[in-house]
Amino acid sequence: MALDTTAAAHPEVHDHEPHVHGGPKLYGAILGALLVLTVITVGASMIDWGGGMANVIIAMLIATLKASLVALFFMHLRWDKPMTGIIFCSTLFFLGLFLIGCYTDQVARPWPEPANLKPPVAKPGAPGSGPTMPGTTAPVGTSPASSAPVTPPAPAAH
Amino acid sequence: MNQSITADHRTDKHGEVHSEHDPRLQHHFATFEQQLDASKIGMWLFLATEVLLFGGLFVGFALQQASHPEAFLAAHHHLDKSLGALNTVVLLFSSFTMVMAVHSAATNKQKALIRYLLITLACAGIFLVVKAFEYHHKWEEGLLPGKFYSHKGDTVKDQFIFFSFYFMMTGLHGIHVIGGMIAITWTLLKARKGTFDSTYYTPVDLVGLYWHLVDLIWIYLFPLLYLIT
Numbered sequence: 001m002a003l004d005t006t007a008a009a010h011p012e013v014h015d016h017e018p019h020v021h022g023g024p025k026l027y028g029a030i031l032g033a034l035l036v037l038t039v040i041t042v043g044a045s046m047i048d049w050g051g052g053m054a055n056v057i058i059a060m061l062i063a064t065l066k067a068s069l070v071a072l073f074f075m076h077l078r079w080d081k082p083m084t085g086i087i088f089c090s091t092l093f094f095l096g097l098f099l100i101g102c103y104t105d106q107v108a109r110p111w112p113e114p115a116n117l118k119p120p121v122a123k124p125g126a127p128g129s130g131p132t133m134p135g136t137t138a139p140v141g142t143s144p145a146s147s148a149p150v151t152p153p154a155p156a157a158h
Numbered sequence: 159m160n161q162s163i164t165a166d167h168r169t170d171k172h173g174e175v176h177s178e179h180d181p182r183l184q185h186h187f188a189t190f191e192q193q194l195d196a197s198k199i200g201m202w203l204f205l206a207t208e209v210l211l212f213g214g215l216f217v218g219f220a221l222q223q224a225s226h227p228e229a230f231l232a233a234h235h236h237l238d239k240s241l242g243a244l245n246t247v248v249l250l251f252s253s254f255t256m257v258m259a260v261h262s263a264a265t266n267k268q269k270a271l272i273r274y275l276l277i278t279l280a281c282a283g284i285f286l287v288v289k290a291f292e293y294h295h296k297w298e299e300g301l302l303p304g305k306f307y308s309h310k311g312d313t314v315k316d317q318f319i320f321f322s323f324y325f326m327m328t329g330l331h332g333i334h335v336i337g338g339m340i341a342i343t344w345t346l347l348k349a350r351k352g353t354f355d356s357t358y359y360t361p362v363d364l365v366g367l368y369w370h371l372v373d374l375i376w377i378y379l380f381p382l383l384y385l386i387t
Contacts, residue, residue, distance in 0.1 A: 020264045020356075027261070031254040038246050042239065045385035059381035066377045074257045075370045081195060084202045091206040095213040099220060106221050 021079040030073045037066050182358040194360050201364045205371050208334075212375050215330070219323045219382065226316050233320035234386050236301050236309075238292065242384035245288050246376065252281030253373040256342075260366045263359035268352060271362070275346045278369065282339045289332055296321070324383055331379060334372045341365045 041062040049055050072078040077085050179185075187193040223230045259274035300308035303325045307318035345365050348354065354362055 020261065022257070022261065024258065024261070027254055027257050031250060034250045034253075035247060038243065038250065041381055041385065042243055045381065045387055048387065055387045059385055060378075063378050063381050067374050070253060070370055070374050070377065074253050074373075075367055080198065083199055087199070087202045087206055091209050095209060098213060099217050102217050103220055103224065106224055 021076065022073060026073065030069050034066055034069055037062055037069075041066075180358075182353070190357050194363065197360050197364060198367070201367050205367060208371055208375075212327070212330070215323065215327050216378070216382075219327070222319050222323065223386070226319055228314050229316040230320045230386060232312070232314035233301075233317040233324075234383065236296070236299070237324070237384050238295070239384050241288055241292055242380050245285050246380045248281050248285050248288070249373050249376050252278045252285070253370050255281065256366045256369045260359065260362050263349070263354045263362045264356055266356045268349070268354075271349050271354065272346065275342055275349060275362075279339060279342050279346065282335055282342070285335055286332065286339075289328065296325075327379055327383070331372070331375055334375070338365075338369050338372050341368060 041059055044058050044062065045055065049058055071088065077088065180190075183190055183193060187196065255274045255277040259271050259278060262268075262270035262274055296302065300306075300310070301321050302308065302318075303322035304318055307321060309317070342365060345361055348361065
């Protein structure tokens, strides 16, 4: 009985192509799109899109588009069971957290130059003098919030 | 006697009852489809670790580029854009031939499978040859990572940082290309023995996934290293 129902569900027993997706035409079209995007990304890199991060962002957007095409069609994510997509997307999510966390930390603080690479200070005078960062060397006992921004560094004693 | 009770007698989900157990179906799987799905999940988990491995380098690159923008801009002019673009095209094309190899295996086209695997292997070889020319050129000019950097006449300092990342990232990627070539060769040898058909082509599929990831990483490496402005 069980065999009969199985056979009925698949009347063409010798048709061995149950889960084949895509095909030469689709894959060829994807390859064409990838090559066109490669030309576009090379072309876009020769144009100045307004300084700053604009060029990098455009290049990364095109790369992400290309990567999506490869993952969705060549790697069959489009047709796969959800689990593979979940694995891949969660990987990208944590990679994004890693990148964003590190990058915002980097741009939010001054680059820690070694002390011996700092431009020479005019003349070290009394403690607390010289071009220091506000708040870091505020005199003990004074509130940095009130004193540091208002009072200029104490003039060096003569 | 109902033969469909034991897993060994249900090797085919198309209603064909096999009295012999297909040796390509491992005993802990009920069907080939289940075996393929389980293998794919394992492969994707491995690919996730690969993405994170390269991710560390990408994050490092982003941080150093943010703190040495002039050095990175000056250094990337030493790279040959056209060779990088050529390698991109070669790798994209090899990804296409790889997916065609998987498709050929899934549709029982043995000769096409072998032909596409051979083309993929050849593309990987071309990629490495082009890369070797590029490395040779860097070596001649002393554009080497870290303390080995000995390029003369620089107007912008700290360019060695860019080349540290360039060699580590393309080097690790190159090692993956070599690993992919070994995997493709192994698949090719099995394919020539006629191991794969539409019921069983798991290794072709998994090697394909790996090869596409190698392509995927290069898709990001190329604009980052060669095209930054």
